[in-house]
Amino acid sequence: MNFIDEFRDKNTILAFNELIKKELKAPINIMEICGGHTHSIMKYALPSILPKGINFVHGPGCPVCVMPRKRIDMAIKLAAMPNTIFCTLGDLLRVPGSKFSLLELRAKGCDVRALYSPLEVLKIAEQNQDKNIIFFAIGFETTTPMTALLLEKVINLGLENVFFHINHITVPAPIHAIMNDENVKIDAFLGPSHVSVITGWGIYEDIARLYKTPIAVSGFEPVDIMQSVLNIVRQKNEGKFEVFNQYQRAVSKEGNLKAQELVKCYFDECDFEFRGLGEIKKSGLRLKDEFARYNAELKFDCEVESKNESKACICGQILRGVAKPYDCKVFGKACTPKTPIGSCMVSGEGACAAYYKYSKVNE
Amino acid sequence: MKEISLAHGGGGEEMNELVSFIFKLFDNEILNQANDSALLENLGSNLAISTDNFTLSPLFLNEEVNIGKLCVCGSVNDVLMVGAKPLYLSLGLIIEEGLEFAKLEQILKSIKKECDKAGVKVVCGDTKVVPKGKGDLLYINTTCLGEVLCKKETKNIKEGLSLLLSGDIGRHGGAVLVQRNELEADIKSDCKSLTGEVLALLEAKIRVVCMRDATRGGLSAVLNEWARQSGFDILVYEEKIAIQDEVMGICELFGYEAYELANEGTFVLCVEKEDEQKALEILRKFNPNANIIGEVLKEKKARVILQNAFGAKRFLEAPKGELLPRIC
Numbered sequence: 223m224n225f226i227d228e229f230r231d232k233n234t235i236l237a238f239n240e241l242i243k244k245e246l247k248a249p250i251n252i253m254e255i256c257g258g259h260t261h262s263i264m265k266y267a268l269p270s271i272l273p274k275g276i277n278f279v280h281g282p283g284c285p286v287c288v289m290p291r292k293r294i295d296m297a298i299k300l301a302a303m304p305n306t307i308f309c310t311l312g313d314l315l316r317v318p319g320s321k322f323s324l325l326e327l328r329a330k331g332c333d334v335r336a337l338y339s340p341l342e343v344l345k346i347a348e349q350n351q352d353k354n355i356i357f358f359a360i361g362f363e364t365t366t367p368m369t370a371l372l373l374e375k376v377i378n379l380g381l382e383n384v385f386f387h388i389n390h391i392t393v394p395a396p397i398h399a400i401m402n403d404e405n406v407k408i409d410a411f412l413g414p415s416h417v418s419v420i421t422g423w424g425i426y427e428d429i430a431r432l433y434k435t436p437i438a439v440s441g442f443e444p445v446d447i448m449q450s451v452l453n454i455v456r457q458k459n460e461g462k463f464e465v466f467n468q469y470q471r472a473v474s475k476e477g478n479l480k481a482q483e484l485v486k487c488y489f490d491e492c493d494f495e496f497r498g499l500g501e502i503k504k505s506g507l508r509l510k511d512e513f514a515r516y517n518a519e520l521k522f523d524c525e526v527e528s529k530n531e532s533k534a535c536i537c538g539q540i541l542r543g544v545a546k547p548y549d550c551k552v553f554g555k556a557c558t559p560k561t562p563i564g565s566c567m568v569s570g571e572g573a574c575a576a577y578y579k580y581s582k583v584n585e
Numbered sequence: 586m587k588e589i590s591l592a593h594g595g596g597g598e599e600m601n602e603l604v605s606f607i608f609k610l611f612d613n614e615i616l617n618q619a620n621d622s623a624l625l626e627n628l629g630s631n632l633a634i635s636t637d638n639f640t641l642s643p644l645f646l647n648e649e650v651n652i653g654k655l656c657v658c659g660s661v662n663d664v665l666m667v668g669a670k671p672l673y674l675s676l677g678l679i680i681e682e683g684l685e686f687a688k689l690e691q692i693l694k695s696i697k698k699e700c701d702k703a704g705v706k707v708v709c710g711d712t713k714v715v716p717k718g719k720g721d722l723l724y725i726n727t728t729c730l731g732e733v734l735c736k737k738e739t740k741n742i743k744e745g746l747s748l749l750l751s752g753d754i755g756r757h758g759g760a761v762l763v764q765r766n767e768l769e770a771d772i773k774s775d776c777k778s779l780t781g782e783v784l785a786l787l788e789a790k791i792r793v794v795c796m797r798d799a800t801r802g803g804l805s806a807v808l809n810e811w812a813r814q815s816g817f818d819i820l821v822y823e824e825k826i827a828i829q830d831e832v833m834g835i836c837e838l839f840g841y842e843a844y845e846l847a848n849e850g851t852f853v854l855c856v857e858k859e860d861e862q863k864a865l866e867i868l869r870k871f872n873p874n875a876n877i878i879g880e881v882l883k884e885k886k887a888r889v890i891l892q893n894a895f896g897a898k899r900f901l902e903a904p905k906g907e908l909l910p911r912i913c
Binding site for chain 1: 588589590591592598599766833837839840893894895896897898899900902905906907909910911912
């Protein structure tokens with residue numbers, strides 16, 4: 223398949239691997255910021271061919287994994303309201319709240335829908351004018367412009383029954399938080415290309431310089447990842463710490479200015495509590511005051527009492543890159559994709575789910 | 586109290602849980618074999634029986650495939666999978682108030698056409714009509730009865746057997762996704778009865794040990810079920826498994842794995858190693874994408890291992906939960 227096959231090409235992958243093996247001089251801890259990379263790395267079993275010195279460490283870049291339980295409980299409370307259609311993206315539906323998940327709530331009869339595109343909300347709102355449609359917006363810089371576009375369309379169409387619960391977060395802030403943790407030993411980063419399609423690769427220049435860590439903004443295919451790893455190895459060998467734009471096919475330094483403008487128009491920065499990392503300054507986005515009438519947190523009673531996270535679960539350490547899923551006592555035992563304790567085991571992008579699903583095959 | 590969720594119908598681990606819940610209550614030696622069809626050996630001749638319920642949204646996937654064709658192929662294929670020739674079909678219709686007669690007629694004509702093709706007669710049936718909003722337009726139940734020609738049972742899986750796949754995978758699931766999401770993609774469901782292929786294999790005396798059509802849960806569910814039932818590890822080669830570009834595209838878009846998408850006219854078979862080439866020749870007459878995809882290993886850890894083109898290995902897990910599109 224064009225644009226896919228060449229990035230999964232056996233000979234190219236093996237050629238990159240040979241170069242990495244030849245040039246690697248010392249072990250490197252590479253944090254893949256995004257859960258999508260964790261899944262690609264495990265799905266294509268790259269650690270099983272790469273030299274042992276390449277140590278991949280999972281980062282905080284799965285929006286579902288870093289959502290604190292309180293936000294999930296808020297979602298469940300909103301979705302359980304009468305006369306409501308609750309819409310959100312993907313596998314947030316599986317994450318356990320204090321009592322149950324959104325999927326279990328749906329089985330009890332509530333109208334909970336997983337969307338592929340936020341714009342599906344428009345059709346749902348038009349077809350159900352007697353109901354409140356709540357869009358639980360989640361994701362990093364990749365998905366935020368779509369939420370902004372949806373809000374713009376809701377306003378332009380004069381839809382009065384659509385409300386937003388905003389849980390958008392940004393990539394650089396948690397990276398700073400991680401690098402300022404003295405327990406963390408990260409030598410380089412893989413940056414998610416889809417985030418940089420929007421933000422540009424320029425957002426990482428400060429991080430690379432400040433922490434002296436090479437960063438490769440990488441695509442998600444195995445050839446992309448292997449090329450990025452080789453670049454990181456070379457930067458380390460040469461004592462460089464730059465941002466390498468591996469995903470030149472879609473990423474520029476400035477990114478998508480139109481999308482950035484759209485986000486600026488509707489959102490302000492705010493502090494946000496990351497699961498496992500605590501509250502991080504200016505790491506989230508909130509609806510600007512002038513759009514308060516669309517804010518589900520103001521329109522509805524969202525207050526919830528949440529149970530603490532399970533003490534057995536070490537998702538927090540995994541998300542900070544100081545532990546691997548195997549280090550967790552409940553991994554693969556009490557905590558499996560079917561009986562998840564932490565959201566890292568639930569999300570399609572979660573580290574524990576990736577390790578559980580694909581790995582240990584060579585042991 | 587735990588409730589039934591959509592995941593219990595997805596063809597993955599939750600569905601196995603539901604099936605075990607039912608099996609436990611009706612526990613008997615025939616049911617417990619867990620073949621695609623039950624083998625009834627005490628009724629004079631060897632009979633195989635299989636029943637299936639069908640829902641499809643939308644009811645018509647394209648001009649050729651609708652719930653009618655599906656309900657025949659599904660049951661007929663289950664009977665074929667135990668090495669039996671399908672003969673008789675029962676037809677139960679639960680119709681929702683409001684379904685147009687013209688549509689029902691079109692569906693019934695598809696049933697007739699597919700039955701004629703498979704050499705099967707509809708010999709009994711039932712209809713019920715439920716109020717609007719209670720029935721998703723149409724539910725169909727079919728039960729197929731067939732005569733066992735050469736018994737094939739999954740309990741006979743052992744090390745050293747070759748695994749073959751009769752065609753490319755994921756087209757039925759892909760076609761449903763395209764229709765439901767109003768996408769433009771040229772994906773035609775693989776829905777068809779497998780009578781030709783299976784009877785040709787049996788007539789050629791290929792030593793087929795067992796067969797299974799890869800319906801809900803896809804190839805991944807079949808291989809994992811076989812690994813679990815037999816206890817043996819199964820190794821499959823990614824490069825050998827044909828997937829249409831458009832199906833791969835849909836998977837990329839939604840974040841799914843083609844191995845987990847449903848098929849309705851593609852089956853997996855275990856044959857003696859010496860017969861693999863002969864079996865492949867026969868299968869390729871019906872579908873050029875048929876291939877030898879792997880083997881049953883001697884290790885007994887009940888795992889399915891997928892080896893990719895560049896030699897790396899990973900597990901091919903059984904599907905879990907319901908398929909949800911990825912978040913970004």
